[in-house]
Amino acid sequence: MSARSSQKIAMTLIWGGGFVTVLILVGIIGYVMIQGLPLLSWEFLSTPPRGGLSGGGGISTAIVTTIYLMAITIAVLVLPGVGAAVYLTEYARDNWLTRVIQYGVETLAGVPSIVFGLFGFAVFVTALHFRFSILSGALTLVCLLLPTMIRTSEEAIRAVPMSHRASALALGATKWQTIRHVVLPAAVPGIVTGIILCVGRAIEETACLYVTLGGSAAMPSSLLSGGRTLSLHLFYLAMETRAFDKAMATGVVLIVSIIVINTTTNVLARRYQARMSGRRA
Amino acid sequence: MKSTASPKFKARGVNLYYGSFQALRYISLDIPRNAITALIGPSGCGKSSFLRTFNRMNDLIAGARTEGRIELDGSCIYDEGVDVVNLRKRVGMVFQKPNPFPMSVFENVAFGPRRHGKNNHSEMEAIVEKSIREAALWDEVSDKLEQSALALSGGQQQRLCIARVLAVEPEVILMDEPCSALDPIATLKIEELMRKLSRDYTIVIVTHNMQQAARASDMAAFIMMEEDKAGSLVEYGPTSEIFTKPRDKRTEDYITGRFG
Numbered sequence: 001m002s003a004r005s006s007q008k009i010a011m012t013l014i015w016g017g018g019f020v021t022v023l024i025l026v027g028i029i030g031y032v033m034i035q036g037l038p039l040l041s042w043e044f045l046s047t048p049p050r051g052g053l054s055g056g057g058g059i060s061t062a063i064v065t066t067i068y069l070m071a072i073t074i075a076v077l078v079l080p081g082v083g084a085a086v087y088l089t090e091y092a093r094d095n096w097l098t099r100v101i102q103y104g105v106e107t108l109a110g111v112p113s114i115v116f117g118l119f120g121f122a123v124f125v126t127a128l129h130f131r132f133s134i135l136s137g138a139l140t141l142v143c144l145l146l147p148t149m150i151r152t153s154e155e156a157i158r159a160v161p162m163s164h165r166a167s168a169l170a171l172g173a174t175k176w177q178t179i180r181h182v183v184l185p186a187a188v189p190g191i192v193t194g195i196i197l198c199v200g201r202a203i204e205e206t207a208c209l210y211v212t213l214g215g216s217a218a219m220p221s222s223l224l225s226g227g228r229t230l231s232l233h234l235f236y237l238a239m240e241t242r243a244f245d246k247a248m249a250t251g252v253v254l255i256v257s258i259i260v261i262n263t264t265t266n267v268l269a270r271r272y273q274a275r276m277s278g279r280r281a
Numbered sequence: 282m283k284s285t286a287s288p289k290f291k292a293r294g295v296n297l298y299y300g301s302f303q304a305l306r307y308i309s310l311d312i313p314r315n316a317i318t319a320l321i322g323p324s325g326c327g328k329s330s331f332l333r334t335f336n337r338m339n340d341l342i343a344g345a346r347t348e349g350r351i352e353l354d355g356s357c358i359y360d361e362g363v364d365v366v367n368l369r370k371r372v373g374m375v376f377q378k379p380n381p382f383p384m385s386v387f388e389n390v391a392f393g394p395r396r397h398g399k400n401n402h403s404e405m406e407a408i409v410e411k412s413i414r415e416a417a418l419w420d421e422v423s424d425k426l427e428q429s430a431l432a433l434s435g436g437q438q439q440r441l442c443i444a445r446v447l448a449v450e451p452e453v454i455l456m457d458e459p460c461s462a463l464d465p466i467a468t469l470k471i472e473e474l475m476r477k478l479s480r481d482y483t484i485v486i487v488t489h490n491m492q493q494a495a496r497a498s499d500m501a502a503f504i505m506m507e508e509d510k511a512g513s514l515v516e517y518g519p520t521s522e523i524f525t526k527p528r529d530k531r532t533e534d535y536i537t538g539r540f541g
Contacts, residue, residue: 167442170369185383
């Protein structure tokens with residue numbers, strides 16, 4: 001085969017692959033949008049679901065529960081996640097123990113979320129008597145997301161040039177001052193990206209919340225209230241009611257919020273990086 | 282040499298190992314105060330490693346071990362119980378590549394003093410201005426203090442790094458090939474600055490550039506690898522003598538460019 005025709009074939013395959021990918025993406029989002037958009041209204045967003053077989057009402061309580069759950073999850077997640085990453089990158093020596101920890105973190109990141117759900121059910125819901133609640137759901141999500149949080153923070157911290165650490169230490173800064181005032185600020189964009197990744201995964205998470213958050217359609221009043229997130233609500237609508245169109249409308253809300261979150265973080269991270277490196281945003 | 286007073290640093294029998302590899306062998310020399318001492322020698326001879334023994338930066342390298350004595354004003358910096366953080370306040374360091382922190386010009390210079398507990402804003406402004414002036418950079422950055430330090434040119438960044446060290450009020454400034462990443466004009470500026478600073482500070486500089494050593498230093502130490510790659514001191518004396526009438530054949534070969 002001539003170089004020319006093999007190049008042609010390669011280009012066709014590459015373009016074809018790209019085309020199929022875009023087609024699938026546009027197809028899914030387009031389908032959900034077409035089915036769901038007509039139902040979207042302020043009323044849909046602001047009324048609580050009525051429950052029952054009809055699937056009537058809106059999604060107001062699911063929105064509130066989602067935000068509530070995300071806030072608690074992130075609040076609990078960040079400190080231990082970043083802390084463990086700092087320990088693993090800056091303090092831990094490279095020995096069998098840290099290698100076991102690293103391996104454990106990697107393994108945990110690949111465990112299916114329903115397994116975390118069962119753990120959360122056994123520990124938080126049952127043993128600790130938190131019942132089906134925001135608290136149980138958030139703590140389970142923390143367990144699920146901790147490996148991701150640690151891994152992304154580790155990468156962000158490792159990406160900070162060694163020369164920054166060396167100059168800080170050479171100026172008579174202590175190791176902790178160096179981490180606190182040089183390493184962590186420089187790692188912030190990467191850590192924030194990790195947090196967003198976790199928020200994204202938490203928003204889409206259904207299985208492990210099914211067994212820890214319950215499914216109450218009521219407005220949560222405290223940490224110990226049960227509830228349903230948007231994805232959980234979508235699941236209930238699709239599986240247990242006749243309101244498939246409302247499930248699609250909920251899907252639209254989910255997709256749009258993910259897009260908004262990702263775009264905002266990208267813009268923020270880029271602006272932060274630009275400020276740090278002296279370029280104008 | 283300007284003074285016959287006691288030396289600032291007194292190195293005696295310094296051996297440095299990285300794991301089982303010996304990087305320096307039995308180096309002894311005195312670094313005079315308020316003068317510029319240049320460490321010269323071929324690549325990989327251990328001159329940078331030797332420089333880093335003066336502020337114990339080799340401690341950061343896993344497996345590095347230093348033997349022998351290095352006295353700063355008469356007390357050994359490798360004794361047990363020596364506060365390394367305090368040592369590095371007294372002995373500042375400028376690195377090969379300009380490496381300002383990704384912060385504003387002001388915050389770069391304020392970094393050291395802040396870490397050592399200074400927080401008063403007007404006092405900090407005074408320290409920052411004084412240090413940047415001392416580093417001969419004030420005219421170029423006085424209106425850019427709040428801008429990112431990474432937006433400065435390479436030569437400006439390196440003088441900023443010097444200002445950052447000066448803000449800590451050290452007694453000694455170690456410079457590890459500070460001009461190797463700079464153009465000739467920026468290099469000349471740094472050399473002038475070193476000359477000025479040597480009135481108040483003891484400066485030890487590692488350089489690859491023979492002209493620079495000849496131009497800018499008072500004392501010169503020629504370090505070379507032995508057969509087993511360990512660096513050892515071949516010759517040490519006033520720069521004028523090292524460059525005009527070296528006693529050792531190897532020194533002569535090196536400074537006349539026959540190898541290295």
